[in-house]
Amino acid sequence: MRRLLIQRLVSAVFVMLIASFLSFLLLFYAPGNPAETIIRQQSGLDPTYAEIELFMKRHDLNRPFLVQCLQWLYLLTHGKLGVSLRTGEPVLEEFTARFGATFQLAVAAMALSVIIGLPIGVFAATKPNSLFDHIIRVVSLAGVSIPEFWLGLMLMLCFSLALGWLPCFGHGTVRHLVLPMITLAVGITASLMRFVRTSMLEVLNLDYIKTAKAKGLREVVIVWKHALKNALIPVVTILGTQVGHLLAGAVIVETVFSWPGIGKFFVDSIYARDYPVIQGFVLIIAAIYVLVNLLVDILYVYLDPRVRYEGRS
């Protein structure tokens, strides 16, 4: 258990280092001059050569690659991700200010996926090759095939414009959350459903399910207690990898719905070539990913008594 944790932490640090280095490398060789873009954006005028020089000097943009990289890493170890070229605020603060909105969206979408995907996956597994199972299979394939940005727009069209039930932009009330949440949840629900079904089918064939039947337990107990408890173990691992999906989806969904989270901020920063923000984002995504997978490992140990036991000895 402790070994696992240490292993995870070491690889976490590696992930972060590689992520930051890659993004740095990329930005250094980027064409175009960000200073020019940004000054133009701020003042609305074409900047003079001197203005650009000044801007670059102020933001240390004219030092050699290695110096900039080391400088950045040094600041990083002090919890500083630099300053946004666009807003002049520290990157970390920009992110923390927006993180709540993304977190809200991601958790809501994940919860919705679990609430819908889990039971449907279980039902499909208890009646394999039934009509229900086939329908679910087709629906879930369709679910992973719809592009999120288009689905979001179609939902807006339907529920905001045609029916007028829900607002299409903005953030704040639960009603604002509904459409982005559904958009983000569809793909995850579909893949979760499939994983649960496969995992359940495997478990339902095992010996201890026959024992449970021989004990005269009700079907409900056999499926939802005996089988599901074991089938969830691989599903939890999958949920960890789905977080990558979730984050990527959040970037697109936030952009479509103008949801004021880190995803939209990221895309806006890409448009503005706001390098420190892009670098910071890569790092933060990597950190979130690593953290979630650590949580998944812990949950895994909690769910599977066999791992728990090995960990103790």
Add this chain to the structure above:
Amino acid sequence: MYILEVTRGKKMLLTGSILIFGFMALAVFAPFIAPYDPDDVKVEERLLPPGEHHLMGTDGFGRDIFSRVVFGTRYSLFLALVVVSINLLLGLMIGSIAGYFGGLIDELIMRIVDILLAFPNIILALCIVGVLGPSVQNLILALVALGWVGYTRVSRGLVLSIKEQGFIGAAKALGGSNMYIIMRHIIPNAFPPLLVLATLHVSHTILSIAALSFLGLGVQAPTPEWGAMLSEGKQFIFTHPHVMISPGLAITLSVLSFNLLGEGLRDVLDPRAREVLNV
């Protein structure tokens, strides 16, 4: 159970193949199928609803949407196939090297692969395109940057399992060179499971390309690429929704057909090969 899966797999395989064949035909015969030039701007005919003359209506510049959707097949399919082929070859090569030689090389490659696997694909792609600027080359580069990783992993697993079988030893004993053995024995055997992976990957790639283009970071606007069409049409969504419907349906349907094919292939594949896929 297995038999049932095979029959079901065959059905999906058939449906998927027919749909893909249809898309391929659209791509190849686009100039004959499309009633109008996809780039023909007619301001007086802008934003016409679907009707007799324009099956799917016209867009903000008065271009025929149906013709643009038909030509768009070329971009989506072609780009996706290019990206997947590069990834497949790259992954197969690197994975074979790792699995075949083992030892330190294997260790090093797999460490890097494990770390890269952990990173959300599209976000790095966004960064790359966002920084290097939107163009088709950069789009491909962005999707290859992390795309090869999955294939490397599966190829390595396959190579390891193939290596255990006798005939590699026999080929070696007969004096085959390493390169010869990799080319002649390992790669042909690793191919079927990789094909399934690739088919499923095509659908992912179509989605990624569309998403990047939609964000304005992929294929650029006047090109009749589906994502770019949606990006252009976005402003009319509340006034003229027909502009948004057909390109989106085209993306969904093409992705679905590759997913059907991939799933079908997976079901039909023998269970041993399927196991490798779940590595």
Add this chain to the structure above:
Amino acid sequence: MLLKITNLRVYFKSADGFVKAADGVDLELYPGEILGLVGETGSGKTVLGLAITRLLPKTAAVSGEVLYRGQNLLALPEEEMRKVRGRQVSMIFQNPLSSLNPALSIGEQIAEVLREHQGLKRKAAWQRAGELLELTGIPAKWIRSYPHELSGGMRQRAMIAIGLACAPSLLIADEPTRGLDVTIQVQIVELLHAVTKGVSPPRSMLLITHDLGVAAALTDRLAVMYAGKIVEYGRTGEVFRNPRHPYTRALLDSHPSNGLIATKGFSPSLINLPPGCSFHPRCKKARKKCAHEPPLVQRIGMDHGVRCFYA
């Protein structure tokens, strides 16, 4: 009579035809009696046990009659059958490690049966589960442990505790000593004896086993199965002393440790059984008739029957 099986057939559909895992089985079990069922691997013993409790997969076609206290279990609605399982008839499976749920503590696995069939509340059920563990020789403090934390013998005891939880009148034990150390085997045999013959009124048991020593030690009567059919039955002592079927004889002469492969040659494919007597291709005494005409059971004395023309 507690259990009367008449003309039980279990056919599995498969790509090459029907697998005849049980092909006209007749068996009787009296209250308080232990009946042994022996036969080489693949002869259909487990299938027979599963047919009685109706736990076979849906691919199995089952016909015939299984009368339990005069009631045909095969005709019972599923919900009624569920109430029979675990309460009236319990089954203990071959491999306790894979047959116990790895994600639930053994206490929970015992207590849930009591809660289901006897309507006990959580606390009472756990209390009783502890008693059952003690009864089967596991200290009650182990109640919260998980199957993988127990030794093989302990797991088998836990399985027995689960089977006994609701005091069923019939216990079906499928190779309860398989895979255990010899000393542990002896303990399990003693435990099984204690929980059947040692209670009043004595409990009936159908003991499926490869181990003729275990059969000799525990059973009152013995039935020998070959290729889905009972080829000989009788009082245990009588069958051991005076085996009449050539297969039974070969079985008794064989070495017990090799999966009860009694004699040379392969056991027949259950899809294409040989015509006539299924055993004739391997039988030293086979004559012409054996290859054409299937033998019927002949009664040769009080409660002793054999399916052979030349017994």
